[in-house]
Amino acid sequence: MADSSSEKITIAYLGPQSSYTHQATVDSFEGSRYLLRDEYSIRDVFDAVQSSTATFGVVPFENSSNGSVLFTLDLLIDREGALPDIHVCGEAYMDVQHCLLGYISKSLSSENRDLQSSSSSGSATPTSTKPFPQEPRSKPLTNLRHIKRIYSHPQAFGQCEAFLSTFLKGVERHEVSSTSKAATIVARNTEEPGTEAAISSRLAADVHNLTVLANGIQDVQDNTTRFLIIQRGPVNHENQSLLPKKFQILDESRPKKKGLIAFSIKHEEQGALANALLVFKKHALNLTSINSRPSRLRPWHYTFLLEVEGEKEFENPDLLHLALKELDTVTEGNKWLGCWVDRFGT
Numbered sequence: 001m002a003d004s005s006s007e008k009i010t011i012a013y014l015g016p017q018s019s020y021t022h023q024a025t026v027d028s029f030e031g032s033r034y035l036l037r038d039e040y041s042i043r044d045v046f047d048a049v050q051s052s053t054a055t056f057g058v059v060p061f062e063n064s065s066n067g068s069v070l071f072t073l074d075l076l077i078d079r080e081g082a083l084p085d086i087h088v089c090g091e092a093y094m095d096v097q098h099c100l101l102g103y104i105s106k107s108l109s110s111e112n113r114d115l116q117s118s119s120s121s122g123s124a125t126p127t128s129t130k131p132f133p134q135e136p137r138s139k140p141l142t143n144l145r146h147i148k149r150i151y152s153h154p155q156a157f158g159q160c161e162a163f164l165s166t167f168l169k170g171v172e173r174h175e176v177s178s179t180s181k182a183a184t185i186v187a188r189n190t191e192e193p194g195t196e197a198a199i200s201s202r203l204a205a206d207v208h209n210l211t212v213l214a215n216g217i218q219d220v221q222d223n224t225t226r227f228l229i230i231q232r233g234p235v236n237h238e239n240q241s242l243l244p245k246k247f248q249i250l251d252e253s254r255p256k257k258k259g260l261i262a263f264s265i266k267h268e269e270q271g272a273l274a275n276a277l278l279v280f281k282k283h284a285l286n287l288t289s290i291n292s293r294p295s296r297l298r299p300w301h302y303t304f305l306l307e308v309e310g311e312k313e314f315e316n317p318d319l320l321h322l323a324l325k326e327l328d329t330v331t332e333g334n335k336w337l338g339c340w341v342d343r344f345g346t
């Protein structure tokens with residue numbers, strides 16, 4: 001699995017540099033034996049690992065306040081069969097504190113002592129669908145009246161709703177491939193500086209020379225994103241040595257392991273989903289999350305992505321094999337998508 005072109009082990013991540021995924025990758029793969037390479041999209045990270053141009057990939061998986069990253073779920077489900085060898089071999093958690101980045105408008109700088117824009121009272125506006133809207137956690141550090149467009153990753157927009165609907169209500173939103181991509185777009189617009197802003201990290205402000213117009217703008221203080229590390233081929237004891245020690249499945253300091261499996265069921269059969277879930281109960285694999293995505297085989301038919309945790313099954317491939325064989329009898333099809341060390345709380 002080592003890259004033939006060099007001695008280094010290539011890690012592909014969702015870039016450009018200073019994305020949250022980049023920061024999670026730097027934290028996970030320390031040391032000179034790793035070469036970190038940014039990719040344009042989550043799909044590109046999967047493709048790089050599937051085609052072995054990278055040994056491992058790092059992608060966002062879910063956020064504690066805004067839920068699953070659908071792009072990643074869909075690529076794991078792999079409806080077109082283009083990513084048959086992708087397996088998850090690790091996870092990483094990162095605290096995500098979003099900032100609004102841009103430029104302070106020169107024409108409004110004299111008004112900046114009045115920190116709230118005149119069009120905002122600083123309170124979220126009640127609507128019929130949200131009669132008691134959440135109040136924003138932070139206030140702008142400067143006047144935001146000059147901002148006409150905001151760029152960010154869809155996940156980040158979802159995590160900053162209260163701030164946006166209070167201080168940047170009605171401002172055009174542009175979804176881009178990552179928060180750091182958003183920062184590069186804003187930094188490159190030299191024609192109308194000040195009219196664009198990005199939701200991105202403090203690190204991105206430093207890297208792209210942007211001003212922090214507001215910080216901590218996410219809806220909840222404790223905002224964590226979980227990232228997955230992916231590799232080509234199944235996770236087994238032999239191919240663990242390329243991973244940093246903290247991710248190696250035999251590291252006894254963290255005995256709890258997690259696993260991921262995709263399956264579909266015959267929806268028309270009564271109890272089909274319950275029967276599939278019972279297999280995991282029987283084999284002492286505790287279910288920790290379940291996601292469903294349209295299978296696109298027929299309308300209203302779903303593929304389920306199930307995350308399980310346990311100890312002995314992962315240590316013993318025969319026991320796991322037994323559980324999967326049993327699952328074969330109650331599902332329409334299933335795929336084991338890897339297992340890894342539980343790193344929650346590290």
Ligand SMILES: O=C(O)C(=O)C[C@]1(C(=O)O)C=C[C@@H](O)C=C1
Pocket residue numbers: 014018019020021022060061062063069096153155156177178179180225
């Ligand atoms: O855009 C980035 O910086 C990313 O790394 C992606 C991503 C995500 O998809 O969840 C990662 C962390 C934050 O939750 C927001 C965006």
